[in-house]
Amino acid sequence: xxxxxxxxxxxxxxxxxxxxxxxxxxxxxxxxxxxxxxxxxxxxxxxxxxxxxxxxxxxxxxxxxxxxxxxxxxxxxxxxxxxxxxxxxxxxxxxxxxxxxxxxxxxxxxxxxxxxxxxxxxxxxxxxxxxxxxxxxxxxxxxxxxxxxxxxxxxxxxxxxxxxxxxxxxxxxxxxxxxxxxxxxxxxxxxxxxxxxxxxxxxxxxx
Numbered sequence: 001x002x003x004x005x006x007x008x009x010x011x012x013x014x015x016x017x018x019x020x021x022x023x024x025x026x027x028x029x030x031x032x033x034x035x036x037x038x039x040x041x042x043x044x045x046x047x048x049x050x051x052x053x054x055x056x057x058x059x060x061x062x063x064x065x066x067x068x069x070x071x072x073x074x075x076x077x078x079x080x081x082x083x084x085x086x087x088x089x090x091x092x093x094x095x096x097x098x099x100x101x102x103x104x105x106x107x108x109x110x111x112x113x114x115x116x117x118x119x120x121x122x123x124x125x126x127x128x129x130x131x132x133x134x135x136x137x138x139x140x141x142x143x144x145x146x147x148x149x150x151x152x153x154x155x156x157x158x159x160x161x162x163x164x165x166x167x168x169x170x171x172x173x174x175x176x177x178x179x180x181x182x183x184x185x186x187x188x189x190x191x192x193x194x195x196x197x198x199x200x201x202x203x204x205x206x207x
Contacts (some may be wrong), residue, residue, distance in 0.1 A: 007071075008084040014058045015091035023061045024093025025069035027052070027158045030085060031126075032074050032101040032108045039126045039149050040100045044070075046155025050172045058092070066162070066169060069094075075107040082108065086115030094119065096158040100151060102126030106133040113143040120144065120161055122154045 027047065031040050044054070053064035061067060073082045089097060099121055101108035109123030110133070123134040123145035130148065137143045146153045156173070163170035191199045 004078050004081050007081055010058075011084045011088045011092065015088035017058075018091065019058070019093060021093045022065065024058070025055045025067050026093070026095050026162055027068040027155075028085070028089060028094040028097045029068055029070040030073045030097065030099050030108065030112065031070075032072070032076075032103075032106070034072055036100050036102055036126045039102075040070075040098075040124065040151045042150070042152030043098050043100075043124070043155035043158075044068075046152045047159065050155075050159050050169065050176065052159075066166070073108065073112075075101065075111050076105070079111075082111060083115055086112045086119075089116045089119050096161045097121045098124060098151070098154045098158055100124035100126050100154075101134070102130050104129050104133060106130035109134050109143055109145065110137055110141075113137065114141055117141075122146065122157050124151045124154050125149070 029040060029043050031037065047068050048054075050066075051064065052066045052068050053062040055061055055067035055069050071085060073085050075082050086097075097112060097116060097119060099109035099112045100123075102125070106125060106127075109121055113121035113123070121143055123143050125131045125134040125145065125148040128148045131145075135143070135145045144157065146157065156176075159169055159173055163173055190202075194202065
């Protein structure tokens with residue numbers, strides 16, 4: 001059985017390696033509970049769409065150059081694990097952290113941002129009632145946050161941070177944006193050319 005201390009020891013051991021940044025996870029995705037996973041999956045989807053791979057073994061990275069990892073880290077039930085993850089993030093090669101938490105006391109993004117500073121943290125309120133807790137950081141303790149449940153946007157934002165140093169990610173983001181523009185143009189032309197009723201009828205038949 002894996003214990004919290006086992007995970008802390010693992011993180012410390014990985015940090016001590018000072019591994020080549022090209023082999024380490026570029027983005028860390030953490031959440032307060034596995035019940036948050038259905039909401040946080042959007043971040044996984046965004047990064048996968050941009051060509052990132054999930055790294056599940058620190059010693060054996062995937063073939064893809066850009067990767068992300070995931071952990072369940074509870075600010076309230078396992079504060080020592082949260083502290084260890086934040087404290088070791090930079091030494092483990094993590095450049096951006098996406099942190100999601102729910103409930104009225106969604107402290108994981110906030111505390112991680114304080115402990116991991118200056119590693120940027122993007123907070124994801126898992127529920128509407130989590131928004132005030134996630135964004136309520138004092139001046140001097142920055143935390144970027146997306147709207148409740150918008151973890152896909154958090155994934156895109158994390159990639160944008162990395163894109164300032166990695167042209168390949170910037171190109172993928174630009175391509176993704178161009179595809180969105182193309183989708184809008186296609187829908188716009190179809191709505192105009194088919195007329196509203198025929199357009200809606202076709203949409204219903206395709207569902």
